[in-house]
Amino acid sequence: MLNSQQITPPRSVGVLLFPAFSNHCLANAVEPLRGANMLSRRALYDWSFLSPDGAGVASSSGLTVQPEGRLSDHPGGDYLLVMPSYDFERQATPGLLRALRAAAGRFRTVVGLDTGSWLMAAAGLLDGRRATIHWDELENLAERFPDTEVTEDRFVLDGNRITCGGTTTTFELMLHLIGAHHGAMLRLEVAALFMHGEADPRADPLMRLPRDRLVQAAVSIMRRNIETPLPVGQIAERLNLSQRGLEAHFARATGMSPRAVYTALRLRQARLLAERTTLSVAEIATRCGYGDASAMTRAFRREFGHPPSAFRTT
Structure with missing residues (x-):
């Protein structure tokens, strides 16, 4: 691809x-x-x-x-x-x-x-x-x-x-x-690059959010919990939704499940660490919520077509 x-x-x-x-x-x-x-x-x-x-x-x-x-x-x-x-x-x-x-x-x-x-x-x-x-x-x-x-x-x-x-x-x-x-994930990545998105949605739990803003609110929670990923149900609870409701909302708004978006965010953080730091693959895996470096490397290759080592800055 x-x-x-x-x-x-x-x-x-x-x-x-x-x-x-x-x-x-x-x-x-x-x-x-x-x-x-x-x-x-x-x-x-x-x-x-x-x-x-x-x-x-x-x-x-x-x-x-x-x-x-x-x-x-x-x-x-x-x-x-x-x-x-x-x-x-x-x-x-x-x-x-x-x-x-x-x-x-x-x-x-x-x-x-x-x-x-x-x-x-x-x-x-x-x-x-x-x-x-x-x-x-x-x-x-x-x-x-x-x-x-x-x-x-x-x-x-x-x-x-x-x-x-x-x-x-x-x-x-x-x-x-x-x-x-180019898809919802790149849009979310660009938004994150410029710190564009929701503040902590728990500040106003009764707020009714339009579709895209709700996705941004969920993604904001995900970004703050990269090293220790939260269950999707817990993210939904923070947004005053059921897990099923959040999953249905993500499917409509992004064509992806919350779990898939969360995984993609973690892998993009791994890519960033590979590009900008000298951390080992094992350390990068830990910082991105993977207990096993091999599992992260396989997921990384599926997402980006290359292993983390290919993204090391020369």
């Missing part, structure tokens, strides 16, 4: 920046992709920075990014991330709107981040579509573009058009896409 994955070309992402773009939004869009590449040890995504005219673009806080080229010169790819922030109405010039319409024919999916939905709607790319935008602009977008169904969702996927409301929701969207492309 590893060989078949390695020959899959990376998904190509164009990041279209405008003057006064948000650094926070840019980082939340690109860093999860970088994290996915790093954790998988292969190029799942590549990206290039673009601007309408190819000139350098200064963010709202003064950070300047030198794009790799103009939008009109880019051959296209899988995703175009449209990323204005302030002054988005002034940026909706006839030339820019023509360039966006042309780009929509070269990129498989166009994504509006922060106030990017406005430019997409102005270009006619959201006619008859559901969309969202930064919450400060929801009413404005709905009034200006009646052919677009504006919702208050954090992000909206409507075919080959995706819209997102702001910086934090951009991170959530990218996690969602990583999960859709």
Whole structure:
């Protein structure tokens, strides 16, 4: 399986920046992709920075990014991330709107981040579509573009058009896409890399959690108990669920059982220790909840295609 994955070309992402773009939004869009590449040890995504005219673009806080080229010169790819922030109405010039319409024919999916939905709607790319935008602009977008169904969702996927409301929701969207492309475990790994997830759910045991947040809450408990794994029933009890209820929930949300997710988390911790420490395989096995190093090595090979020794940093 590893060989078949390695020959899959990376998904190509164009990041279209405008003057006064948000650094926070840019980082939340690109860093999860970088994290996915790093954790998988292969190029799942590549990206290039673009601007309408190819000139350098200064963010709202003064950070300047030198794009790799103009939008009109880019051959296209899988995703175009449209990323204005302030002054988005002034940026909706006839030339820019023509360039966006042309780009929509070269990129498989166009994504509006922060106030990017406005430019997409102005270009006619959201006619008859559901969309969202930064919450400060929801009413404005709905009034200006009646052919677009504006919702208050954090992000909206409507075919080959995706819209997102702001910086934090951009991170959530990218996690969602990583999960859709490469599975729930990589999505959870990327979330963990940036410490994104639930705090201790016992702080508010009566809280009713939406589906994905419940998975994150369970995974948070698992991560804190790697060396001495908890029974699934005990994790469910901490979340005020039955074991059967937690298992059914995981099956719906991730397509995996809680036990399988827990095992995968432990093995990823083992991989991290193999990469970053000089601990013996026996010590790594102990730290990851395995009483037998041989059993961990067999599980490790099944998960990653190679033994722990192959992941030692040279």
